[in-house]
Amino acid sequence: MTRAWQGLDSGQLLLICGAGLVAVAGVAHTAAGGLDHPEIAIGFGALIAIGELARLTMPGNREVAPIGAAAALGYTLLLDLSNQRLHHSALQVVAVIAVGMIAGALPHLAVGRPPRLDAMARRLLTGALLAFAFRPLAGPLYELTQEPTRTWWPALGVMVVLTTLALLIDVLVAAMLRAEQVRTAFRVAVRDELNMAFPLGAAVAASGVLLALATHSMDLVALLVFAAPLLVTQVAFRKYAGIRATYLQTVRALSRVTEVGGYVEPGHSRRVSRLAVAVGRELGMAEPELLELEYAALMHDIGQLSLRDPIPGGATVLTDPQQARRIAELGAEVIRQTGVLDRVADVVRHQCDPIGDDPPLSSRIIKVANAYDDLVGGSTDRDRAGAALERLRLAAGTAYDPAVIEAAARVVDRLHTVNRL
Numbered sequence: 001m002t003r004a005w006q007g008l009d010s011g012q013l014l015l016i017c018g019a020g021l022v023a024v025a026g027v028a029h030t031a032a033g034g035l036d037h038p039e040i041a042i043g044f045g046a047l048i049a050i051g052e053l054a055r056l057t058m059p060g061n062r063e064v065a066p067i068g069a070a071a072a073l074g075y076t077l078l079l080d081l082s083n084q085r086l087h088h089s090a091l092q093v094v095a096v097i098a099v100g101m102i103a104g105a106l107p108h109l110a111v112g113r114p115p116r117l118d119a120m121a122r123r124l125l126t127g128a129l130l131a132f133a134f135r136p137l138a139g140p141l142y143e144l145t146q147e148p149t150r151t152w153w154p155a156l157g158v159m160v161v162l163t164t165l166a167l168l169i170d171v172l173v174a175a176m177l178r179a180e181q182v183r184t185a186f187r188v189a190v191r192d193e194l195n196m197a198f199p200l201g202a203a204v205a206a207s208g209v210l211l212a213l214a215t216h217s218m219d220l221v222a223l224l225v226f227a228a229p230l231l232v233t234q235v236a237f238r239k240y241a242g243i244r245a246t247y248l249q250t251v252r253a254l255s256r257v258t259e260v261g262g263y264v265e266p267g268h269s270r271r272v273s274r275l276a277v278a279v280g281r282e283l284g285m286a287e288p289e290l291l292e293l294e295y296a297a298l299m300h301d302i303g304q305l306s307l308r309d310p311i312p313g314g315a316t317v318l319t320d321p322q323q324a325r326r327i328a329e330l331g332a333e334v335i336r337q338t339g340v341l342d343r344v345a346d347v348v349r350h351q352c353d354p355i356g357d358d359p360p361l362s363s364r365i366i367k368v369a370n371a372y373d374d375l376v377g378g379s380t381d382r383d384r385a386g387a388a389l390e391r392l393r394l395a396a397g398t399a400y401d402p403a404v405i406e407a408a409a410r411v412v413d414r415l416h417t418v419n420r421l
Helices: 010-033 038-053 067-075 089-110 116-145 153-182 186-196 200-216 221-255 268-282 287-298 302-306 321-336 344-350 361-376 382-394 400-418
Strands: 057-060 062-064
Touching: 010 116, 010 153, 038 067, 038 089, 038 221, 057 221, 062 116, 067 089, 067 116, 067 200, 067 302, 067 400, 089 116, 089 200, 116 153, 116 361, 153 186, 153 200, 186 200, 186 287, 200 221, 221 268, 221 287, 268 287, 268 344, 268 400, 287 361, 302 321, 344 361, 361 382, 361 400, 382 400
Parallel strands: none
Antiparallel strands: 057 062
């Protein structure tokens, strides 16, 4: 459990403390007043626990629990069960969500897989926010569904509006945390969350609303009816995430071939990849672009395998420009043979192009990151890093992109500051 607290920044700690206080208040209030319709609370709590047990990690290291989130949303929005009005409060909703999440996390803890506390806290606080907004309106909305008006449209409209607002707030909170964690601009983090996380969140929100409406006529059977398709969808997402992870592992293994063969210094590809991705974030690149940049940076030197005699130290920055371009083109052809990384191959192909040819931004970033590591290697000496950056600045405008060099300088300065601390 100790590992779950390591590496948490101030924003994450604040979020976790807030969620803890809300959870304690909810459990204490419910314990003092008792559960309203315990069988319903237990049913939804069990589904939340199953969802937490089956949580998965999506691209970008995003931990999600779609089934649990849909169940929590459904319990929050419940109006009645077989025309019998429900009276559970917002604090009871918080208690059921908190207990369900903890129950689902315990098996993971037992086998040494601690949960992402910040992700759990965010899910709990989003549910609590929606509960405090919706539960006071549940009574009047229920009355509208009864005779003589007998209409569900106002209730559905309120559910959709409040759920959408809660989802947007969740995106903003996630973007704030991500911006602090990966050192990127807040607007970039918001864009990434909208592109990467919002579609799944919208699907979960729709499932939660439908679950709440279905219990009107289906009772608790609705839990089973809606859990089945959500589970199938989650399995598909897990396979997709697994494929992405396999791609990255394969690329990393392939990138080490040049190191094992003695063509480049040990750790060169990994260092270039890390610097390139950090520079890409500094320049506001989106996550899909950063993933392609990471692939290309890892394999940027694979064309050196075609050389009869390795370049001393693998430093392509010291070679003839024509030879460097030939290495890049050969590397691109190797990557293109995979049949699935054509865009990555294009980035590698253009990494040695002059700035006047307007190569892609990813190619310009790799060129700077590669040259910097060729000059500095694994050294952490600030003076050596400064000398390398100054050398790159002298060639800015012709061989290197000045904006990329300055972004790299900011990244390197932060890294040296962190290492000094």
